[in-house]
Amino acid sequence: MRVLVVEDDRELGRVVVSGLRSAGFAVDLADRLAEADLKLATNAYDCLVVDRGLPDGDGLALVDRLRRAGARVPVLMLTAMDAVADRVAGFQDGTDDYVVKPFAFAELAARVGALCRRAGRLRPSVAVVGDLEVDLGRRRVRRSGVLLALTAKEFAVLELLVAGVGQVVPRTDLIECCWDEMAEPMSNVVDAVIAQLRRKLGAPAVIRTVRGVGFVIDDVEEPAAGAPVSR
The missing domain is CATH 3.40.50.2300 (Response regulator)
Structure with missing residues (x-):
């Protein structure tokens, strides 16, 4: 935000x-x-x-x-x-x-x-994706009931992803909404935070990469055959 x-x-x-x-x-x-x-x-x-x-x-x-x-x-x-x-x-x-x-x-x-x-971008107070629960008001994240420790930036990225479960969030949108003017758009800050999130959220992965576009969060363990995605 x-x-x-x-x-x-x-x-x-x-x-x-x-x-x-x-x-x-x-x-x-x-x-x-x-x-x-x-x-x-x-x-x-x-x-x-x-x-x-x-x-x-x-x-x-x-x-x-x-x-x-x-x-x-x-x-x-x-x-x-x-x-x-x-x-x-x-x-x-x-x-x-x-x-x-x-x-x-x-x-x-x-x-x-x-x-x-x-404003409409993030309406629910608690977002649930499979066994992942994101409490937007209290800024708490649980996976299979276990409370996870996320940094403020990691939570901001996850918050935007769960706002549109199943919808691809372009990398440019993440930069625009989760970083300010101090960020370098051409740097790998997004990839670094996504990697940290994946590690902390654990398996099975809920964040998928859509090559050349951005990222999507859902509860699908494996992408459909032929889909241009990667973990």
Whole structure:
């Protein structure tokens, strides 16, 4: 899941970005509305975390423009403006959630995750594929009832794969949704994480490679004859 944070306070922005990345999100940062507009024009995001008092305007102006253009990306307003009137204005302009500074980071990460799932890409709270169970809310994975220890990035990749069981997820989609601007698209980061996931998930394998396309997760132990797939 990829998130755009729009925050002009450099220290707070760094903390929010670092924390969300540790929670498994791919995160980009913009410190002005103009920069946010540019990133939104070139990247697809599952959620926005937006401050209100930005150097070139109110964060609500960004939300208003997005809604007028028909964009449905969820927006969480993260601001020190805590008056009831401010919150009401935020919701009236299309904000989906509103968190007041100072805040508990665990709550912020949970709210961002809930908004990403609500957007439609990841709807079920628990995904089950054969004997594999992925609890998206609690971020826990079990195979045959055994709790597995996954890194944040491994969980993010698995989360996207189980969102469309039986459907091939292109490598480019994994890069776009699970990595941020710090990733090198031509590197082998995807293959490395997939290899780690396969090792931790164990046998029989549930992640298959579709050569030249991407990856698919299902409970089929062996591919159909002639299918261009490999383990």
